[in-house]
Amino acid sequence: xxxxxxxxxxxxxxxxxxxxxxxxxxxxxxxxxxxxxxxxxxxxxxxxxxxxxxxxxxxxxxxxxxxxxxxxxxxxxxxxxxxxxxxxxxxxxxxxxxxxxxxxxxxxxxxxxxxxxxxxxxxxxxxxxxxxxxxxxxxxxxxxxxxxxxxxxxxxxxxxxxxxxxxxxxxxxxxxxxxxxxxxxxxxxxxxxxxxxxxxxxxxxxxxxxxxxxxxxxxxxxxxxxxxxxxxxxxxxxxxxxxxxxxxxxxxxxxxxxxxxxxxxxxxxxxxxxxxxxxxxxxxxxxxxxxxxxxxxxxxxxxxxxxxxxxxxxxxxxxxxxxxxxxxxxxxxxxxxxx
Ligand code: FAD
Ligand code: EPU
Numbered sequence: 105x106x107x108x109x110x111x112x113x114x115x116x117x118x119x120x121x122x123x124x125x126x127x128x129x130x131x132x133x134x135x136x137x138x139x140x141x142x143x144x145x146x147x148x149x150x151x152x153x154x155x156x157x158x159x160x161x162x163x164x165x166x167x168x169x170x171x172x173x174x175x176x177x178x179x180x181x182x183x184x185x186x187x188x189x190x191x192x193x194x195x196x197x198x199x200x201x202x203x204x205x206x207x208x209x210x211x212x213x214x215x216x217x218x219x220x221x222x223x224x225x226x227x228x229x230x231x232x233x234x235x236x237x238x239x240x241x242x243x244x245x246x247x248x249x250x251x252x253x254x255x256x257x258x259x260x261x262x263x264x265x266x267x268x269x270x271x272x273x274x275x276x277x278x279x280x281x282x283x284x285x286x287x288x289x290x291x292x293x294x295x296x297x298x299x300x301x302x303x304x305x306x307x308x309x310x311x312x313x314x315x316x317x318x319x320x321x322x323x324x325x326x327x328x329x330x331x332x333x334x335x336x337x338x339x340x341x342x343x344x345x346x347x348x349x350x351x352x353x354x355x356x357x358x359x360x361x362x363x364x365x366x367x368x369x370x371x372x373x374x375x376x377x378x379x380x381x382x383x384x385x386x387x388x389x390x391x392x393x394x395x396x397x398x399x400x401x402x403x404x405x406x407x408x409x410x411x412x413x414x415x416x417x418x419x420x421x422x423x424x425x426x427x428x429x430x431x432x433x434x435x436x437x438x439x440x441x442x443x
Contacts, residue, residue, distance in 0.1 A: 106130055106137050108146055114171065118158035119221060121339035122414045124443075126153075128170040133196075135176065135249075135284055142254045146170060152251055153443065154282055156223035157198065160230065160341050163443045164414035174225050176284060179205050184292070190244055192287040195225025199232075207318050212294020213242040215317040216303075218324045221335065221342070225283040228259075229273050230439065231266040235324050236299040240266035244289040248281040256284075268376075269346050269439055296320060302327050331402050339408030340399065344421055345379045345436040358432060379428075379436055380404035386427045396420040418442065 112129035115121060128146050132138050141147050151169030155161075175196040183190035189211050193202045203218050216237040226232075227239050228246055245260050265272040273281065294317045298304050306323040307315065333340050350358075355375035359365055362385070366378035383389065383403035390400035395412035398420070399405040406417055406424075425436050 106132065106141050106144070108144065108170075112171070114155075114158070114163060114167075117155060117173065118161050118163060118341075119335035119339060120158075120162055120341055120408050120414070120417065121335075122163045122408065122412070122417070124163035124166055124414065126167040126169070126171040129173070130170065131173040131175050133175050133177070137176075138172075138249060138282060138284070139254075141172070153279065154225075156195070156226040157221055159221035159335065160226065160439075161441050161443055162341060162414050162417055164418050165443070167443065172282065174223065174282065174284070178285075182287060187292050189290050189292050190287055191290055192285050193224045194285050195223060195283050197224045198222075199224055199227060203321065206290060207321055210294065210317065212291040212296075212317050213237075213288065214239075214290070215294075215321040216297055216300075216324055218321040219328045224286050228264055228266070228271055228283065228286060230269045231264075231271050233269070235303060235327075236297050238266070238268075240264070242288045242290060244287040246283055246286045248283045251280055251282060268349075274441075333399055333402070333405060333407055338399075339412075340405050341440045343379075343404045343439050344406040345383075345404060345424070346439045347376050347379045348382075348434050348436055349374050349376050350434065351375075354434075358434075362432075377434065382428050382432055382434060382436070383424055386424075386431045388424055388427060393420045393423065398424065414443075 109129045112126050114126055115123045128150060130141060147170060153167060153169060153171050155171050155173045176194040177196050178194040179197060179202060180192050181189060182192045199220055199222050202224055203214050206214055216235040217232060220232055220234060232239050243261050245258050247256060247258055249256050296315055303323050306326050307319060312319045351374055355367055366381040367375045370376055380403045388398045389403040391398045394416050395410040396416040397407045397409050399407050406420060421438060428434060428436055
């Protein structure tokens with residue numbers, strides 16, 4: 105049974121802690137709820153926005169439409185073959201609950217993605233990634249309803265068009281689908297991914313002798329907790345910008361002018377630059393404008409230091425973009441979804 109609320113505050117539903125009102129709000133707890141919603145006149149006449157955990161959104165204004173909060177729960181094993189186990193999770197499951205569930209069963213593949221906030225349904229949106237793993241590495245398929253036709257369809261790995269913090273759902277499929285489940289192809293006999301130097305270092309500090317996925321998860325949690333601000337304490341949405349990709353020639357020129365520049369070679373011959381380094385070297389680490397700030401420990405993260413408005417955070421992001429461009433000639437791109 106659905107209950108559509110009016111003029112609803114989204115402040116507690118976004119990790120930036122920004123005040124914004126939506127004209128209509130509804131939480132759905134099952135696919136049946138969604139099918140009921142489809143028949144509602146408010147649904148039919150409103151612009152729609154799907155909300156998960158609100159950890160990758162900046163609200164800059166009130167929303168004159170219907171926010172649908174996806175709270176559909178459930179985690180099940182759906183198939184098994186060879187060394188693979190297929191786990192289907194409903195979109196409203198909290199991502200970390202799924203990670204813990206998999207670790208409890210010793211199913212490997214997503215332990216490096218520990219402690220990423222948000223819900224399962226949003227994980228394919230920007231192909232979440234951290235510490236050497238991206239969702240596309242373990243993604244089997246997802247099910248989504250077309251918001252207009254109400255028809256359910258399945259997307260496999262290639263139809264999601266995954267890239268670095270990218271998918272079809274940020275482009276041609278933007279605001280067009282309600283993802284209801286995601287199926288992951290995991291390892292019954294986990295392979296450990298410790299390619300990211302910091303993990304090996306942390307495992308050493310933890311004194312781990314016989315490695316398992318729980319240790320990797322704990323190492324990732326330790327590293328993340330030491331660097332990233334906790335949204336429960338200070339509003340933020342993780343990295344506000346993407347790490348920019350530049351051509352080899354551009355990188356070499358920058359490197360000759362800035363020998364300390366932090367960059368990684370990519371397989372296509374280009375280089376990925378650490379945006380946090382560019383922002384810090386532009387003198388902006390810890391910089392504030394009103395209650396909007398660049399985090400003092402991780403310059404890639406913008407924070408709400410109190411009661412910043414979405415527009416204050418957005419203006420600060422514009423200032424960061426312009427300052428980095430003026431200093432390095434590199435154009436940063438926002439990672440966070442702006443509403
Ligand atoms: P929301 O913010 O609610 O939504 C994000 C987008 O997805 C919106 O466009 C929304 O419309 C859409 N969406 C959400 N659910 C659905 C659905 N069911 N169907 C259709 N569309 C949907 N991200 C990383 O990749 N790596 C990191 O290491 C990382 N670290 C973070 C650290 C912190 C402290 C924070 C605050 C954020 C971090 N993030 C990271 C960003 C964020 O956690 C992820 O992008 C996460 O997947 C967002 O999930 P969410 O449920 O909160 O999505
Ligand atoms: N750096 C600085 N100054 C800073 C911040 C970073 O010089 O203020 C340098 C660091 O010293 C390091 C490099 O930049 O050499 C990279 O920093 P870090 O390892 O913290 O990772 P990141 O590039 O800032 C990315 C992701 C994170 C992800 C981590 C770990 C993006 C946009 N961000 O951050 O994802 O958790 O790597 O894999 O790709 C997110 O998307 O919200 C997010 C947090």
